[in-house]
Amino acid sequence: MEQLNLFEMPSVTDKWQVQSFSADNFGQQSARMSLEQRLIPIMVVSNEFDRRSVSYQLSKNDCLHRWLKYKEGFSADMVKRLLKEFNIKAGDTILDPFVGSGTTSLVCKMQGINSIGFDILPMSKIAIEAKQSVFDYDLSEIKQLISEIKKINIPKNYNKHSPYITITDGAYPKNTEQEIAFFAEWNQNNNYSKTAKNLVTLCILNSLEKVSYTAKDGQFLRWDYRSKKMRESAEYREQNGKPPLVIRLDKGDLPTLKQSLLAELNSVFADISIIQKNSHPPESKLQFIEGNSLYELPKHDDNILNGVITSPPYCNRYDYTRTYALELAYLGVTNEKIKILRQALLSCTVENKPKIDHIKDNYTALGKEKDFKRIVQIIENNKTLAEINHSLTERNRNGDINNKGVLRMVNSYFTELTFIYAELFRLCKSGAKVAFVNDNVRYGGEVISVDFISTELAEQIGFKPVKVYSLKQQKGNSSQQMAKFGRVPLRKSITMWEKP
Numbered sequence: 107m108e109q110l111n112l113f114e115m116p117s118v119t120d121k122w123q124v125q126s127f128s129a130d131n132f133g134q135q136s137a138r139m140s141l142e143q144r145l146i147p148i149m150v151v152s153n154e155f156d157r158r159s160v161s162y163q164l165s166k167n168d169c170l171h172r173w174l175k176y177k178e179g180f181s182a183d184m185v186k187r188l189l190k191e192f193n194i195k196a197g198d199t200i201l202d203p204f205v206g207s208g209t210t211s212l213v214c215k216m217q218g219i220n221s222i223g224f225d226i227l228p229m230s231k232i233a234i235e236a237k238q239s240v241f242d243y244d245l246s247e248i249k250q251l252i253s254e255i256k257k258i259n260i261p262k263n264y265n266k267h268s269p270y271i272t273i274t275d276g277a278y279p280k281n282t283e284q285e286i287a288f289f290a291e292w293n294q295n296n297n298y299s300k301t302a303k304n305l306v307t308l309c310i311l312n313s314l315e316k317v318s319y320t321a322k323d324g325q326f327l328r329w330d331y332r333s334k335k336m337r338e339s340a341e342y343r344e345q346n347g348k349p350p351l352v353i354r355l356d357k358g359d360l361p362t363l364k365q366s367l368l369a370e371l372n373s374v375f376a377d378i379s380i381i382q383k384n385s386h387p388p389e390s391k392l393q394f395i396e397g398n399s400l401y402e403l404p405k406h407d408d409n410i411l412n413g414v415i416t417s418p419p420y421c422n423r424y425d426y427t428r429t430y431a432l433e434l435a436y437l438g439v440t441n442e443k444i445k446i447l448r449q450a451l452l453s454c455t456v457e458n459k460p461k462i463d464h465i466k467d468n469y470t471a472l473g474k475e476k477d478f479k480r481i482v483q484i485i486e487n488n489k490t491l492a493e494i495n496h497s498l499t500e501r502n503r504n505g506d507i508n509n510k511g512v513l514r515m516v517n518s519y520f521t522e523l524t525f526i527y528a529e530l531f532r533l534c535k536s537g538a539k540v541a542f543v544n545d546n547v548r549y550g551g552e553v554i555s556v557d558f559i560s561t562e563l564a565e566q567i568g569f570k571p572v573k574v575y576s577l578k579q580q581k582g583n584s585s586q587q588m589a590k591f592g593r594v595p596l597r598k599s600i601t602m603w604e605k606p
């Protein structure tokens with residue numbers, strides 16, 4: 107294991123230590139500066155974790171963990187390393203408040219470790235159910251299912267189409283819309299087992315982007331030039347004498363749903379065969395709750411966890427409900443419901459409204475008003491957060507922030523995370539370790555060290571900071587930030603704390 111600590115490589119520490127938090131020394135930065143100096147000694151610039159391990163890239167080739175195509179996931183390899191570092195054993199319990207595709211839960215299951223996980227997205231539930239059933243599938247049933255699908259021909263007079271919401275309108279060719287509806291109906295009405303049906307749903311979910319005119323691209327869905335949205339926009343531009351759009355997405359020939367579904371099923375079938383043959387982990391309990399961690403965690407008992415391995419949404423305006431709009435619409439999420447889901451997200455978009463009143467109501471209903479007050483006090487007394495809020499307000503006044511929602515997002519992000527940290531502290535046993543993967547961010551020329559501020563808030567809750575792994579590769583800035591404020595690399599980190 108190669109660990110380069112700062113003492114060994116003083117020349118490169120400058121690269122990871124933030125030198126200036128406020129471009130052109132515009133605003134106050136003393137709180138951020140002193141926090142940086144205080145915590146930099148526990149930062150470990152690590153070769154052990156790299157960009158691939160904190161992202162989905164490594165899992166892409168990993169049996170089982172690649173079952174839900176989820177680019178925001180971290181790798182199974184990273185979870186394995188952390189479990190080892192935390193000295194977690196079969197029979198222990200690990201929690202992940204932001205499960206996503208379920209990497210933490212499934213790595214735990216494969217090692218006989220119990221897990222508890224939460225997510226608000228219905229895809230998580232499908233993925234977790236599909237993956238945790240890996241030892242229960244009847245291979246001959248899946249084989250039969252695959253050969254039945256091969257023989258399916260959609261009747262010529264079939265005229266239903268898949269459900270859509272405003273942002274997914276026209277996402278598929280007409281035939282594909284019918285195919286999606288047909289296979290959804292077929293899957294509901296066939297006589298295969300519940301686990302087999304759920305596996306088909308997972309494979310359909312994984313096919314939707316492939317068979318559509320869309321491509322997931324950072325914050326948005328990009329649209330193929332043949333889609334309804336693009337055709338209408340091209341027509342509009344032409345009629346109004348505007349030049350045609352330059353950036354065009356051309357996905358080429360699209361597979362049919364049947365082709366893609368069969369490819370997906372064959373791939374998971376191969377994984378199931380390998381895993382059933384080669385893996386025999388001890389029994390463990392995997393618990394998944396489809397719900398909001400902010401409201402669910404307070405319902406759990408104290409002192410139940412041996413560790414936490416997680417990655418919350420980053421404070422980067424990334425909207426999961428837009429990226430996964432096709433999948434959500436397939437699962438029956440309506441226009442109304444998608445708005446509710448967006449608001450339920452830990453505040454990470456400029457559209458998120460503060461949830462503090464709901465959080466308060468929840469704590470009150472659980473008879474935990476005292477806890478609520480104590481956590482609010484920690485947030486209000488945190489000088490670093492106050493400095494950031496103040497600086498962003500000043501930046502906004504100065505016209506340096508292109509969307510005022512950023513101010514609310516940043517404040518709510520740390521407010522909500524503090525509630526999560528506080529609940530995790532309560533749920534952890536003494537000696538339990540917590541790992542959060544997160545990225546630092548920058549708005550209006552103001553650097554926000556999510557890793558260190560989180561560590562400080564966690565410390566104020568009672569955790570002992572252990573270390574902050576920082577990846578060798580840092581993150582760049584948006585082109586607007588670079589042009590206006592110059593380049594400041596941003597850390598990608600894994601923060602680690604311990605309950606004393």
Ligand SMILES: C[S@@+](CC[C@H](N)C(=O)[O-])C[C@H]1O[C@@H](n2cnc3c(N)ncnc32)[C@H](O)[C@@H]1O
Nearest residue numbers: 179180204206207209225226398399419451452
């Ligand atoms: C970075 S992803 C986690 C990825 C995960 N580590 C994996 O390997 O797939 C963050 C997840 O948090 C979920 N999330 C956001 N807000 C939430 C909330 N309030 N409660 C529970 N989950 C939430 C999102 O739906 C998303 O799946």
